[in-house]
Amino acid sequence: MNVLLDHLPEFRDGFVGTLLLTLASAAFALVLGVLLAAFRVSPVPPLRWFGTVWVTLFRNTPLTLLFLVMWFVVPQIFDVGMSPWVKGLMALGLYTSSFVCEAVRSGINTVPFGQAEAARSLGMTFGQTLRMIVLPQATRTVIPPLSSIMIALTKNSAIAGAFSVTELFGVQKLLSDQGFAIAWIFLWVALAYLVITFAISGLFRLLESRLEVAR
Amino acid sequence: MSASVLYDAPGPKARMRNRIYTVLGSLLVGGLIAFAVWKLADRDQFDPERWDIFNYANVRQSIVDGLVTTLKVFAVAAVVSIVLGMILAVGRLSDHRWVRTISSGFIEIFRAVPLLITIYALWVVFLSWKSELGLEGDMPAYLALVVGLGVYNGSVQAEVIRAGINAVPRGQKEAAYALGLRKTQVMTSVLIPQAVRSMLPTIISQLVVTLKDTSLGYIITYGELLYAARQLANNITVQDENPYVQVIIVTGTIYVAMCMLLSALATWIEKRGRRSKKGIKIAHAGEPAEGGVAGAGSGAALTPPMVDGDPPADN
Numbered sequence: 384m385n386v387l388l389d390h391l392p393e394f395r396d397g398f399v400g401t402l403l404l405t406l407a408s409a410a411f412a413l414v415l416g417v418l419l420a421a422f423r424v425s426p427v428p429p430l431r432w433f434g435t436v437w438v439t440l441f442r443n444t445p446l447t448l449l450f451l452v453m454w455f456v457v458p459q460i461f462d463v464g465m466s467p468w469v470k471g472l473m474a475l476g477l478y479t480s481s482f483v484c485e486a487v488r489s490g491i492n493t494v495p496f497g498q499a500e501a502a503r504s505l506g507m508t509f510g511q512t513l514r515m516i517v518l519p520q521a522t523r524t525v526i527p528p529l530s531s532i533m534i535a536l537t538k539n540s541a542i543a544g545a546f547s548v549t550e551l552f553g554v555q556k557l558l559s560d561q562g563f564a565i566a567w568i569f570l571w572v573a574l575a576y577l578v579i580t581f582a583i584s585g586l587f588r589l590l591e592s593r594l595e596v597a598r
Numbered sequence: 599m600s601a602s603v604l605y606d607a608p609g610p611k612a613r614m615r616n617r618i619y620t621v622l623g624s625l626l627v628g629g630l631i632a633f634a635v636w637k638l639a640d641r642d643q644f645d646p647e648r649w650d651i652f653n654y655a656n657v658r659q660s661i662v663d664g665l666v667t668t669l670k671v672f673a674v675a676a677v678v679s680i681v682l683g684m685i686l687a688v689g690r691l692s693d694h695r696w697v698r699t700i701s702s703g704f705i706e707i708f709r710a711v712p713l714l715i716t717i718y719a720l721w722v723v724f725l726s727w728k729s730e731l732g733l734e735g736d737m738p739a740y741l742a743l744v745v746g747l748g749v750y751n752g753s754v755q756a757e758v759i760r761a762g763i764n765a766v767p768r769g770q771k772e773a774a775y776a777l778g779l780r781k782t783q784v785m786t787s788v789l790i791p792q793a794v795r796s797m798l799p800t801i802i803s804q805l806v807v808t809l810k811d812t813s814l815g816y817i818i819t820y821g822e823l824l825y826a827a828r829q830l831a832n833n834i835t836v837q838d839e840n841p842y843v844q845v846i847i848v849t850g851t852i853y854v855a856m857c858m859l860l861s862a863l864a865t866w867i868e869k870r871g872r873r874s875k876k877g878i879k880i881a882h883a884g885e886p887a888e889g890g891v892a893g894a895g896s897g898a899a900l901t902p903p904m905v906d907g908d909p910p911a912d913n
């Protein structure tokens with residue numbers, strides 16, 4: 384109990400750090416994932432292949448390996464001096480984008496054929512069909528899997544703590560190095576993660592009921 | 599909806615446009631790859647001397663040792679997680695309320711906490727009780743990794759297996775009871791075999807997550823493949839530099855190849871099951887399992903904690 388009260392600033396910084404890192408990489412992953420999903424259903428073969436290769440590669444890469452690549456290989460290519468936070472964001476975002484892409488793609492597959500056929504018979508192009516007809520309807524079915532992906536992202540962000548980004552795992556490491564009882568630290572850190580994941584699943588459930596329509 | 603429903607068969611104009619996008623897209627992707635290769639070459643990362651390190655027997659031996667350690671951890675964690683998953687799944691479907699409560703509590707707690715947090719806490723516990731438990735060398739890290747992976751993935755597997763058991767047609771259970779089988783017999787000889795068969799692609803996808811998550815051993819300095827690679831690169835200097843790039847490329851390729859093979863196995867079993875006429879519905883390979891940490895895994899692991907029903911998607 385006292386661990387939390389005595390080290391409130393550390394816990395607060397860690398909590399905010401996890402929250403910010405999760406939000407930023409979620410935004411990055413969402414944009415990239417939707418773009419990749421569009422690639423995967425596009426009429427241009429190389430873009431489809433690119434999407435497929437991307438998803439296969441990143442879904443089968445351990446996140447720790449991606450972090451190592453970000454820390455040791457990427458700086459050799461883009462020597463712009465990225466901060467650990469930005470590198471962590473990139474690793475988490477790239478990894479999660481492949482899961483977002485698959486969720487969006489299977490969402491696209493649940494939209495009834497007639498919708499896209501009607502759009503095409505109105506003379507809409509691929510871009511218009513996707514943007515104005517299919518994706519808005521796919522959103523509803525994509526929400527539950529996206530919620531799972533975002534919760535996984537929150538949990539995955541713990542790895543960034545091992546790579547010197549300020550977040551909750553870093554707090555656990557710091558305080559247990561200082562010799563505080565691990566059981567209490569574990570409890571508080573776990574609770575902090577629970578707060579975030581509950582907020583995410585609550586938010587997505589709200590979105591789901593808002594967007595619900597009778598079909 | 600198949601992709602082709604989204605656009606008309608291209609006419610001459612659309613074909614032209616698609617060709618332009620093809621060229622532009624290929625140039626962009628090719629350009630990025632070429633830039634990366636050029637930059638790396640510019641920094642002498644492709645210098646033969648830097649790759650020559652892989653010709654030394656001791657370098658190869660450390661990589662093989664790391665690989666064997668990873669596979670060992672994966673094998674033990676896979677068995678622990680599946681056995682634990684079955685016990686927890688059955689526990690959650692038990693007729694006794696206290697068994698259900700304990701199983702659900704266990705599943706929800708360990709599924710909700712990031713695996714790394716669990717593993718690190720276990721590591722600290724094992725380290726501080728090292729002599730009392732009679733652990734030597736890197737045993738604390740090994741146990742932390744295996745137990746952490748076991749309880750986390752076991753909780754996820756439990757939800758997968760439970761979903762499988764619930765999906766077995768009711769007639770199967772009723773017929774089994776009608777034949778006079780006991781509760782345990784109905785579970786072990788009728789329900790679980792069918793559940794495992796239908797959920798096999800999902801179970802294997804979760805094993806891919808387990809395999810990916812063995813890389814968390816790197817963080818608790820346990821000598822699995824990535825940590826072995828890091829140590830290797832730390833101890834070698836070629837042209838005044840540690841060969842991080844080369845070692846990461848080689849070990850990373852091994853890691854990704856192993857995960858892809860296992861994913862391919864899941865997809866193959868799924869396709870094979872679809873063809874079978876036994877009437878057991880086969881689950882999708884990639885479905886749960888994303889994000890598990892490293893998980894998310896297949897990736898990122900992931901279902902909202904404390905939600906009943908759907909099989910988990912964990913990473």
